[in-house]
Amino acid sequence: MIITTHAKMKFTFLILLLFGYQSITAQEIFKAENLGFSMEKPSNWIVGEDRQVLDNLKDNIKLDQPTLDKLVAQSNDGIRIVTFFKYPIESTRGVIPTIKANLRKNAAGSFELFKKGIIANLNSMKQAFPDFKFLEQPYNSEIDGKKCVVASCSYTLKAKDGEEQVKFLIYAIYNGKNYFQVTFMDSQKDDNFDFFKKLAKTIKIE
Numbered sequence: 001m002i003i004t005t006h007a008k009m010k011f012t013f014l015i016l017l018l019f020g021y022q023s024i025t026a027q028e029i030f031k032a033e034n035l036g037f038s039m040e041k042p043s044n045w046i047v048g049e050d051r052q053v054l055d056n057l058k059d060n061i062k063l064d065q066p067t068l069d070k071l072v073a074q075s076n077d078g079i080r081i082v083t084f085f086k087y088p089i090e091s092t093r094g095v096i097p098t099i100k101a102n103l104r105k106n107a108a109g110s111f112e113l114f115k116k117g118i119i120a121n122l123n124s125m126k127q128a129f130p131d132f133k134f135l136e137q138p139y140n141s142e143i144d145g146k147k148c149v150v151a152s153c154s155y156t157l158k159a160k161d162g163e164e165q166v167k168f169l170i171y172a173i174y175n176g177k178n179y180f181q182v183t184f185m186d187s188q189k190d191d192n193f194d195f196f197k198k199l200a201k202t203i204k205i206e
Contacts, residue, residue: 032081036206048083078104095187106179111147118149118172129155144205148173
């Protein structure tokens, strides 16, 4: 078979287009191989350093010390896997859209008890935030073939520029003696929930 110079050029051009398209659309994957966790890294989001979430609350949210201490005591973050911020903490005031993944201990012997525990932990936030509410009642779902509890909630924070509503979407992924909790937090100035739900589908548990 003889391929003309013109045909070769067209073929080369198509190959370049194909590889160019793939390089543009390819998404970087965050992996914590030692914990068996991976997910797509949100484009242009910033990887947070240790304690940045807590420091952001101290610097930008008007919480009294007892409330802050209560939140820290209730956090039980377990092993911090990764935190992503949409905007730089140093130059952004108020609530910043955040994605946070943690590995936590699971003391429940069944998924049903696990779900009840997740709901009870969420409801305990009413002690710090009286207007805490579920935007959608917690429901059962699956992430990468594993059972999980999904919940979306909201509450109000007092920021330097006034009150600000916080929305968050939680995926608690049941994994035997431990569980992965991925929390997607949104501010009232952003609307990332559709993006968060798509990103959650990229989570892989090994």
